[in-house]
Amino acid sequence: MKFSVERMIFVMTIFSGILLLSGCSSLPHTGCNSIIPPLRTYEDVVKVDGPHLLEVSDSIEEFNRGTYRFNYYFDEYLFLPVVRTYEFILPDYVEDRVSNAIDNINEFGNFTNNILQLKIKASGITLSRFVVNSTVGVAGFWDPATTWGLKRQSEDFGKTLGYYGVGNGSYIVLPIMGPSNVRDTTGLMGDTAAFSLAGPVAWINNTGITTSFSGTSAVDKRHRIPFHYRQSGSPFEYELLRMLYTLKRDYDISN
């Protein structure tokens, strides 16, 4: 897509040359529909020495913008209504218990990825959290481990890959799930595979339970994300999300 902007600017330059020759540039409103470069151009205004925060590798930008648009409609007309119904039916207290229980089951991914990154202490903490919260915390509905000083050691396979030096790769907007990149999408597939092959899904081996877990988990996840499309009030929301996602993942991996 970067290419097409460059191409557009190229076309603009050619056109402005033609316009100068044809004398049409002074009369842009007389049916002459040619592209005229703006007063403030990228070339003049933006002084780039080094990477710019907003310029993130995005080789399938046109497709990504399509997915972003799909996600906006999906969120607005399907996902959020479901989440609002969920929030309407359940009291906040119960919602928090559900969140805790799901977090507890997801300690599986934190554990495997801490192990993969050879973070022995964090793996130990994660294991202890799972044991404490599953027992004292009654199947994870409560989180006594955190009050005892055992803080959640969040990890995922995308971060594990990053830890071993795998770069971001191009930005990808995933359907429904939103911002990601090649590395994190690979990571997500890895985590999902591990979760179903060796994790809680495999332990239970019951499609009904697995399906309702996935459903509840998706609703709970959306319920916890305070993001609403278009709340930024910015025509550059796509760019801002892409930048913030990239910065956040960079930060998470380097810490």
Place this chain on the structure above:
Amino acid sequence: MWIRNATAAPQPYFYPFVNPYEATVMELPKYLEAKLPEEVPTREFTLRVFPKREIPEVFWYEDGLVCTLAYQDHKAPLVFVIAGTGSSHDTPRMKKLLKALYQGGFHVISLTSPTHMDFVVNASAGLPGDSLDDARDLYRVMELAYEKVRSEIDVSGFALTGYSLGAFNAAFVAKLDEDNKYFNFSKVLLINPPVSLYDSVSTLDQLLVENVPGGMDKFELWFRNVLAKFSNVTKEMGHAELSGDFLYNAYKRLPPSEENLAALIGLSFRMNSANMIFSADVMNGGGYIVPKNARLSNSTSLTRYAMVAYQTRFIDYFNEYLFPYCQKREPKLTRQSLLDRLNLRYIEQYLKSSEKIGLIHNEDDIILMPGDIDYLQSVFGNKARIFPTGGHLGNMSHPDVVSFMIDFLTGKENRP
């Protein structure tokens, strides 16, 4: 601390942030806020201000101007609220104001600022930023909004308020209504308006330029650091949210430097301006940031336009785009005469003589120039309530501020 207004009975006013930048950024924790209802009966409605206007494909998510109505179940006055720079009708601040006014006995219609892209795309007749044009655009929206809801609510009269740029807009709308007489507002309250719009926006923009350590060349480094700090705090606290209590607690854990706060205020203003400038340019056929006649689709990359827009100050927009645009229409217009009309002094006589127009402000408001408070005090006299602290809008949900607002708008203010 005491309220400055000598005519009012002195009463203690406590506000936790003495630093004006802190006051501006931080929200009051709940226990210091005015008690407001959890829920009030509201509904959103959409106005198609220019039914024949074709919305450009690049704004595929725009489909009319959305407003919020809060309705009483009995006859009551209707108050219009105009949001501040770059804000929409449903920001947390607007929601609080709506609740406070509803609680004060009003039907309320919340309006998006003429500088917000939703307004620019759906309701601006031309470029935003000229006080007179913006007032006409707002007036048109207000008439349509009232027409849309008048069958559902029983209205006894009209009032008007707004904060920051919205207050500035409200003053010019009130003046316009003196000629048009559609609403005949009984009361108009200006909450923390700028005196000179140009001076205020220059100040806000300078906050960014002057407070990023090492200058704008080091912006990226600074921005990464700020995000890292914020991530650290949210990690420690286990979650992130944009509520007053959360920010207050986060703040107590990690007091950010005054430079960071100032730069963040400047950044937020710069981003709001960029949104407005880009949208206004597209809606007016391009030529400033986007090429003239370029067709932007719903999947065109806007990254380079964003980069240019974020490097464009409001005063660049004023000098390079708005002024030439206005001058084309009014050939005799000079830069100075346009500047003069972006100033409350332009309607000083009206503000002075009209009994219905009141003011709330803070002595330490960061958008004011030296001398502005004295000027405002001299213009509004005993129709002004000026608090010693509160920064720019920081104290808007403070109980003393809320009760002055309601008292003034309902005509119950305690004046000698």
